Amino acid sequence: MKRKLSIILLTALLAAFAGTGSALALEPNDSVSTNAKGDQNLTPPSILPPQV
Amino acid sequence: MNIGSILKYYRMKNNLTQAELSEGICSISHLSKIESNKYVPHIETINELFNRMNIEWEQEVNSYEYWKEKLETFIMHSVYYDLTSMEEVYAELSAQEDYLQSTDLVNRYELYKLRYYLFKRDIPRATQQTAILKRMEKSFTDYEKGVSKVIYLMYDIFTQNFTEAEGRLERIEEFRERIPHMFEGELFYQRAYLLHNRAQYSKSTYYAEMAVDHFRKDSNYIRLLHAQLLLAINYTKRDFTLQAEGLFKTILRNAKMMEKDQLYQGALYNYSVLQNRRGLHSSAYDMLKELKALLEAGTDYYQAVLIHLLQTAVEENKEIDLLLDELEELAGRKKDPYLEVQLEYFRKTKLSQQELFDYCEQIVFPFLKKHDYIGEARSIAYRLANYYRSTGNDGKADMYSLYYYDKGEKES
Numbered sequence: 514m515k516r517k518l519s520i521i522l523l524t525a526l527l528a529a530f531a532g533t534g535s536a537l538a539l540e541p542n543d544s545v546s547t548n549a550k551g552d553q554n555l556t557p558p559s560i561l562p563p564q565v
Numbered sequence: 566m567n568i569g570s571i572l573k574y575y576r577m578k579n580n581l582t583q584a585e586l587s588e589g590i591c592s593i594s595h596l597s598k599i600e601s602n603k604y605v606p607h608i609e610t611i612n613e614l615f616n617r618m619n620i621e622w623e624q625e626v627n628s629y630e631y632w633k634e635k636l637e638t639f640i641m642h643s644v645y646y647d648l649t650s651m652e653e654v655y656a657e658l659s660a661q662e663d664y665l666q667s668t669d670l671v672n673r674y675e676l677y678k679l680r681y682y683l684f685k686r687d688i689p690r691a692t693q694q695t696a697i698l699k700r701m702e703k704s705f706t707d708y709e710k711g712v713s714k715v716i717y718l719m720y721d722i723f724t725q726n727f728t729e730a731e732g733r734l735e736r737i738e739e740f741r742e743r744i745p746h747m748f749e750g751e752l753f754y755q756r757a758y759l760l761h762n763r764a765q766y767s768k769s770t771y772y773a774e775m776a777v778d779h780f781r782k783d784s785n786y787i788r789l790l791h792a793q794l795l796l797a798i799n800y801t802k803r804d805f806t807l808q809a810e811g812l813f814k815t816i817l818r819n820a821k822m823m824e825k826d827q828l829y830q831g832a833l834y835n836y837s838v839l840q841n842r843r844g845l846h847s848s849a850y851d852m853l854k855e856l857k858a859l860l861e862a863g864t865d866y867y868q869a870v871l872i873h874l875l876q877t878a879v880e881e882n883k884e885i886d887l888l889l890d891e892l893e894e895l896a897g898r899k900k901d902p903y904l905e906v907q908l909e910y911f912r913k914t915k916l917s918q919q920e921l922f923d924y925c926e927q928i929v930f931p932f933l934k935k936h937d938y939i940g941e942a943r944s945i946a947y948r949l950a951n952y953y954r955s956t957g958n959d960g961k962a963d964m965y966s967l968y969y970y971d972k973g974e975k976e977s
Contacts, residue, residue, distance in 0.1 A: 537884040555876045555941070557664050557841075558872055558941070559869075559940060560866065561758070561795065561831070562790070562828065562833045563791060564722060564723060564755070565683040565684060565719055
């Protein structure tokens, strides 16, 4: 149930952004952090050795 | 060895009543006491009772010892992570299940079965097995109690019952000396694993180092690789760059030599994470490309590599359209909200900073937080905090900073 609600919410919010996105699509990207080091960097999905 | 239980097993197998078996040898009540292991009979009585069922007592003792050793071989294979041998021995043991359950070997047999089900990632069977073992606990020897503590801990962590696992660890600490030596390394490893999942990287490092030390001394080469990889990941999180890099190179070399492909891939993936943290995005990108080529599309592993590759490509200002197409196809197929969030995030990296951070605040951060992607939520929080600091919105900046530091390692 929660998963369904999450998907519905996401879809609704994505649809809400869709209109604004296209209007700004031509703007260049402003300094989204590049060359971010260490903890400032985005954390990728975790892959660990086997637990069991 | 409980002679009585074995005697009863064979009597039932031969469809004999107590009266039929005991006639001319001993009284029924005497036989009953023998069968319930309340009384150890004379060797002549044992011989007569077993001979009536055409069983040579000496042969029976040998058989018992054979299966006892087989059980120990089984657990050794699991400790040393020899999965093929473990499967073979398990097949033999389960064919003798009735016999084993009639002897005093039943405790260890059922305990080791739980370990086996965890290997097979069979949660329903493992859960059922914990219920069976709970009923048997009163008859556990000290050795069996010690072993059970470690295997139960593994079960708690595997089923993500981290609070239960932490409680169990506290109780284990109180009775430290009762964990059999053979399982000490595993205890350190599980502890390190739990702490890592709680983002307590320096404590996790401590126990991972102890696990490495134990497995190395014990020549437990496969579990050693696992512990080394966990340690290297902890070093990465703490920016112990030289230590992490040295370990990754060792693991890659040894995993390749031992033909442990998954471990090799895991090490390569995490080495790329280290390279990104050092700002060596080009090196990370090359590693991830190599890794992506080794993997089968559509697996969870492949998915993680794709997302990490996208992150790296963004950092390197490389073209991401082809990767985005792949992620879009994957998200469409799997219908996984996590993938949809990631997809939209990367799409927005091509738009304005404000759009991207609005999306992070409204969708990405709440989603990651809710679904316990702690590490990823923290890094988004860190970026949001920086962003709001730069726009002068200190209230929001403080809020995200607080989340970042609260969820991270509490330095003592």
